[in-house]
Amino acid sequence: MEAKCRVCGGDAGKRHVAREMMYGSREQFGYFECAVCGTLQIATIPADLARHYPAGYYSLEGALPKRPSLKRRLAAAWAYSRDGGLLGWACHALKPNPEMRLLGELGIAKDDPILDVGCGKGARVARLRQFGFSRAEGIDPHLDADVSMDGIAIARRARLEDVSGSYRLVMFHHSFEHLPDPHAALAAARTLLAADGRMLIRVPTCSSQAWETYGTDWVQLDPPRHLFLFSRDGFRRLAEAQGLKIERIDDDSDAFQFWGSEQYRRGIAMNDPRAHSKKTPLFDATQIAAWDAQAKKLNAAGCGDQFAAILGRTSRTPE
Ligand SMILES: [Zn+2]
Incomplete structure (x- = not known):
């Protein structure tokens, strides 16, 4: 049977063969x-x-983050609600916290229930709790066991459907x-939204200069692991089909799209020791800084290799 798009039902167009390069097995997969x-x-x-x-x-490894420093807490408070005056502003200028700024802009209160789907070990949930979001929690089906912080379970081994x-x-x-059925996932997530609830979805996108430039080395x-690299059009169709509308979309790509893809182009796996050598790094700090600047330009032009979308419910019932 001919393959059909799992997003819009369209026919398969151009085909590609890509290699597993995080671990470097180089096993091939058709896309x-x-x-x-x-x-x-x-x-x-x-x-x-x-x-x-x-x-x-x-994402399943490592310890939970330590209690943030005073500087980071001040930056977070300023980002979230412009608290802390000049000192808060200065701390945020040095190390911005875009996630806290977004929560502030969305009007998410500290005691609002927040769910992080596919939270891994729960690092982001832990940070949110450290910044005062007392009802943040996460789920991840790949966890071996629930994760607790200060005696409270913050990340559970569970699927969205549960x-x-x-x-x-x-x-x-x-x-x-990473989810095999994006329509089912959105439908399940939609049922979890409060009346004024919002979804935040951050994904890589093939509507990007990085995919155009690097192809299967992207x-x-x-x-x-990435089953879908949504186009911007495909993502919008998906949302609309599930009774959701995109209220806002911000590209948030960074230098990773360049150094990671350049590394794969050279045939070096992500976890190859050569890639993590402090003595002889593959790319020097000047190069990384230049890529950072380039990523900011791509983001502003709407062609970074990932975006953050805010979705709200429409009154229309899903198909
Ligand atoms: Zn499609």
């Missing part, structure tokens, strides 16, 4: 671009996907592209 919406997607969802999230997968409740904010930080293709 295709939808001829209608342009979304790039894996041709066949591997039946053994769990194999590609081995023990030590980065969650009930009503949340002011449901977030997917680079987890949505670091955020990440086969086979």
